[in-house]
Amino acid sequence: MSGTAQIGVTGLAVMGRNLARNFARHGYTVAVHNRSYARTQSLVEEHGDEGTFVPSESMADFVASLERPRKVVIMVKAGGPTDAVIDELVPLLEEGDIVVDAGNAHFPDTIRREAALKEHGLHFVGTGVSGGEEGALNGPSIMPGGTREAYESLGPILEDISAKVDGVPCATYVGSDGAGHFVKMVHNGIEYADMQLIAEAYDLLRQGLGASAAEIGEIFAQWNTGDLESFLIEITADVLKHTDADTGKAFVDIILDQAEQKGTGRWTVQNGLDLGVPITGIAEATFARALSGSVPQREAARAVLPAHAAQWEVKDRDAFIEDVRQALYASKVVAYSQGFDQIAAAATEYGWDIDRGAMARIWRGGCIIRARFLNRITEAYERAADLPLLLADEYFTDAVASGLPAWRRVVAGAAQNGVPTPAFSSSLAYYDGVRAERLPAALVQAQRDFFGAHTYKRVDREGTFHTEWSGDRTEAEA
Numbered sequence: 001m002s003g004t005a006q007i008g009v010t011g012l013a014v015m016g017r018n019l020a021r022n023f024a025r026h027g028y029t030v031a032v033h034n035r036s037y038a039r040t041q042s043l044v045e046e047h048g049d050e051g052t053f054v055p056s057e058s059m060a061d062f063v064a065s066l067e068r069p070r071k072v073v074i075m076v077k078a079g080g081p082t083d084a085v086i087d088e089l090v091p092l093l094e095e096g097d098i099v100v101d102a103g104n105a106h107f108p109d110t111i112r113r114e115a116a117l118k119e120h121g122l123h124f125v126g127t128g129v130s131g132g133e134e135g136a137l138n139g140p141s142i143m144p145g146g147t148r149e150a151y152e153s154l155g156p157i158l159e160d161i162s163a164k165v166d167g168v169p170c171a172t173y174v175g176s177d178g179a180g181h182f183v184k185m186v187h188n189g190i191e192y193a194d195m196q197l198i199a200e201a202y203d204l205l206r207q208g209l210g211a212s213a214a215e216i217g218e219i220f221a222q223w224n225t226g227d228l229e230s231f232l233i234e235i236t237a238d239v240l241k242h243t244d245a246d247t248g249k250a251f252v253d254i255i256l257d258q259a260e261q262k263g264t265g266r267w268t269v270q271n272g273l274d275l276g277v278p279i280t281g282i283a284e285a286t287f288a289r290a291l292s293g294s295v296p297q298r299e300a301a302r303a304v305l306p307a308h309a310a311q312w313e314v315k316d317r318d319a320f321i322e323d324v325r326q327a328l329y330a331s332k333v334v335a336y337s338q339g340f341d342q343i344a345a346a347a348t349e350y351g352w353d354i355d356r357g358a359m360a361r362i363w364r365g366g367c368i369i370r371a372r373f374l375n376r377i378t379e380a381y382e383r384a385a386d387l388p389l390l391l392a393d394e395y396f397t398d399a400v401a402s403g404l405p406a407w408r409r410v411v412a413g414a415a416q417n418g419v420p421t422p423a424f425s426s427s428l429a430y431y432d433g434v435r436a437e438r439l440p441a442a443l444v445q446a447q448r449d450f451f452g453a454h455t456y457k458r459v460d461r462e463g464t465f466h467t468e469w470s471g472d473r474t475e476a477e478a
């Protein structure tokens with residue numbers, strides 16, 4: 001006999017609880033379950049009036065309370081706990097049922113789990129969910145993978161509870177097996193890059209202008225009315241204007257300058273290396289967090305390493321602020337362009353058919369990188385679905401080209417004055433590298449052939465060659 005709940009959520013910590021409430025508020029009958037029953041009880045006691053919840057203490061009762069084909073959302077700690085829940089669930093489910101993992105799984109785990117559940121006739125939908133607890137409750141950005149067949153019945157529910165921008169849901173089918181969790185991973189990587197770029201812009205303004213945190217907060221608030229408008233710029237303005245209640249100091253000045261991470265940035269960079277995609281913005285952002293946390297190295301370096309840099313004296317305040325704004329925008333375009341390149345490379349490598357424009361569209365609302373700018377990315381991929389790099393779209397080419405003099409001035413000024421801007425600088429280096437007529441990679445190839453007989457290709461004829469470096473230096477076809 002089939003139950004009455006249209007969807008079930010197991011794992012009722014902050015994310016699962018809010019997701020279950022979101023389903024209920026949209027009129028769905030929601031089966032709820034958690035390993036320890038107290039969480040289930042407190043959800044129903046505190047929020048039972050928001051909709052129809054069907055609480056169960058045992059997994060068997062939970063499964064029995066769902067209508068068929070069952071749709072079970074797992075929202076537990078990623079890794080071992082997800083496998084533990086799947087192992088408990090699978091024997092209770094029947095062919096055609098859909099298991100949704102909405103936690104932050106690493107995409108290779110999702111590929112493995114999808115294949116295993118397929119053996120049991122079950123659909124496994126690895127789903128990225130972004131927006132934190134607030135998004136889970138009021139509308140997240142949702143990135144589901146798995147089969148199209150599963151999406152047909154699950155998709156409308158996910159689209160219903162997702163964030164909406166101009167009436168368009170921030171949820172869409174991403175691609176088979178691990179594609180959803182992959183795209184969520186890259187989203188988080190881009191989030192790292194975006195945050196680092198904003199932090200560097202703040203540092204440049206602080207050191208260049210000698211301005212207070214609150215004054216810089218006003219500059220960010222102003223920027224949030226233009227091309228840079230985004231959730232991250234908005235909260236940056238708020239944070240910078242905030243004062244610590246205890247000390248009366250700027251809040252940002254009382255925080256230890258050691259940034260942490262939960263690991264999705266690391267996964268993104270590792271995958272970038274695996275695929276050979278230069279996601280330098282994301283990598284620099286991840287390493288910048290690592291550097292900030294390298295306390296013994298920082299202490300040792302601070303004690304001995306000179307700056308040989310003058311105190312930065314900015315002559316024209318307004319011109320400098322505009323330069324930093326343009327440099328931030330250009331660097332941001334590079335970071336996003338690289339992230340979308342990574343998605344394209346992964347689609348080829350793992351056999352996914354991912355619509356990059358649609359990814360930008362579902363990131364416009366609900367998630368941490370939500371921004372006006374994402375409309376431009378969607379438009380770019382609408383103009384050319386197979387765009388080789390985002391920077392090659394006419395809008396972005398023009399936007400970056402017009403900011404180029406400012407970008408160069410800012411990066412040069414930062415270097416001369418000893419202000420670290422790894423993401424600004426590496427983005428500019430990427431820009432100059434990717435557009436270069438000829439790269440010094442030719443010399444690297446010659447060096448490789450010299451010490452390792454790794455061979456090289458010539459610009460003037462087909463074939464692969466090796467020079468007898470230790471002999472008479474004649475060239476032979478390899």
Ligand SMILES: NC(=O)c1ccc[n+]([C@@H]2O[C@H](COP(=O)([O-])OP(=O)(O)OC[C@H]3O[C@@H](n4cnc5c(N)ncnc54)[C@H](OP(=O)(O)O)[C@@H]3O)[C@@H](O)[C@H]2O)c1
Nearest residue numbers: 011012013014015035036075076077078081103104132133
């Ligand atoms: N927090 C965020 O902003 C955010 C944003 C996006 C995605 N996510 C992802 O969403 C998922 C849930 O996050 P969260 O912060 O709500 O919770 P969490 O702290 O990651 O996990 C706690 C939940 O996992 C359950 N759990 C842990 N080990 C278990 C096991 N062996 N068997 C069964 N259940 C087990 C807990 O049950 P008990 O109550 O019985 O301990 C509890 O319901 C995670 O994968 C997280 O990465 C989080």
